[in-house]
Amino acid sequence: EAGVTQFPSHSVIEKGQTVTLRCDPISGHDNLYWYRRVMGKEIKFLLHFVKESKQDESGMPNNRFLAERTGGTYSTLKVQPAELEDSGVYFCASSPLAGTDTQYFGPGTRLTVL
């Protein structure tokens, strides 16, 4: 079974540019989460999809961040325009609706904003 995949693995952009991160969850997982870790701090929750609907977006820092999950499959997280403080590692996680509570994490996308 393929795990959670994220693309790209690294992205270096300049302040003011736009970046789009993609997450492909484990097949059949209706829960999809985005998290971010900034410079050695704790991993912070950004938002949670159930299928294509946003269940909880309380962690989204501001309106420069836009998350979508078309058709309840893969998800994208767009940052526009990027600021220096957006640098960090963005993780995606997925879990099934029923059964285990385990959230399975992808390898992350390391975003550097210069």
Place this chain on the structure above:
Amino acid sequence: QQQVKQSPQSLIVQKGGISIINCAYENTAFDYFPWYQQFPGKGPALLIAIRPDVSEKKEGRFTISFNKSAKQFSLHIMDSQPGDSATYFCAASKGKGGKLIFGQGTELSVKP
């Protein structure tokens, strides 16, 4: 507001020793407490998890101790091995499918 506090930030243990990482939480509504292990370049992976109806859970060399009244839980790694060197995160969540609230992480280094 840090809802889950983790200590220490870093830990060095000799091979064969016991590694202990502690976490404290504030929200008594939390009902799921996982520990994640992360190797460089990889995403966090679930190591072991506990619910507040039990005080201890053991899986191989890894044990979670849970103290509901003190709102604390800890990870014990027995017979620590160099391959255990990684960053460990405690976390907490409430309800089915709830978001994870993470501690700051502990970088564990096990010396041969």
